[in-house]
Amino acid sequence: TVTIEDSLSHIHGSTGRHKPASPDLRSELAIVAGIAKHTLASNPAVKWDDWVGDYSLVRALIEKTYPDQFRDFNGRLDVPGGFYRGNAARDRVWETDSGKAEFTVPDHLSATGFDEAPGRFRLITLRSNDQFNTTIYGMSDRLRGIEGERDVILMSPHDIKAAGLSADQRVDLVGDVEDGRERMVLNLKVTPFDLPTGCLAGYYPELNPLVALSHHDRQSGTPAYKSVPVRVKPSDA
Known part of the structure; x- marks a missing residue:
């Protein structure tokens, strides 16, 4: 079971209904974890293979990291309509010095890091x-x-x-x-x-x-x- 957060900040479980197109087709998590295993130094605390084999372990770690937002993460996957994660902006809670929403202004007209050029x-x-x-x-x-x-x-x-x-x-x-x-x-x-x-x-x-x-x-x-x-x-x- 994978988990999905919708546009209204509700999280729910999702399970595929069709057979994989190929036995060689890998999940996104398997691809990312595979890249990490071959790129990063080995760390016994980082259990890539275990996470690929059981997504509930990943959710448990997310809950441990953000307990206020993901309390009982695995236990609430089947809540009808999903459980509400919370959205500070929707609730008008602004974690700024002023306590209000604040605009940011780019320091130059082109905020993309490159200038116009012929053919670009x-x-x-x-x-x-x-x-x-x-x-x-x-x-x-x-x-x-x-x-x-x-x-x-x-x-x-x-x-x-x-x-x-x-x-x-x-x-x-x-x-x-x-x-x-x-x-x-x-x-x-x-x-x-x-x-x-x-x-x-x-x-x-x-x-x-x-x-x-x-x-x-x-x-x-x-x-x-x-x-x-x-x-x-x-x-x-």
């Missing part, structure tokens, strides 16, 4: 309506009228024309961060879409290879998935 686009990565985080349930994106495919790059008609491209043409995206590393995602279909000039959009996680590890918010550390500097070139294929 800002890539927005996004999810389809048939997707939850990195889990893709189907190939239909009714929000944007895209059916049966995800290897697309959305561009404004103005940018398509200005770049000398055409609808349905295949292109490659090249990361435009000058750090000595080559980042590319190949063979994407140009798809006209209503976007601001200079902006592109495409699906996460397929376009993750274009995001430099250094390109993140300075305060939260969140990767800048909504503003990635890239260039577009016609595919060789």
Whole structure:
């Protein structure tokens, strides 16, 4: 059983109803834990294999870490509608010096960490309506009228024309961060879409290879998935 937090801060259990598509198909936790095992130094207190085999152990540790929000985590999975985790902003509880909500102001006009340049686009990565985080349930994106495919790059008609491209043409995206590393995602279909000039959009996680590890918010550390500097070139294929 996995646990899901919905948009209203309610948490409930979820169990798959279908057989896995392949015996080799691994869960997200198995993938992340596998990467960690091969990357981090061994630590007897960090039981990667146990956690992959029993998600309730992970929930128990979450409860231990945040007892005020996750009291009796495993015991409340089947509460109808999910149990309410709590949401300080909804309850108008502001943990600030003033006790009120406070605005933050960027220290310069471009908060994305890079400037405009000829041929440089800002890539927005996004999810389809048939997707939850990195889990893709189907190939239909009714929000944007895209059916049966995800290897697309959305561009404004103005940018398509200005770049000398055409609808349905295949292109490659090249990361435009000058750090000595080559980042590319190949063979994407140009798809006209209503976007601001200079902006592109495409699906996460397929376009993750274009995001430099250094390109993140300075305060939260969140990767800048909504503003990635890239260039577009016609595919060789």
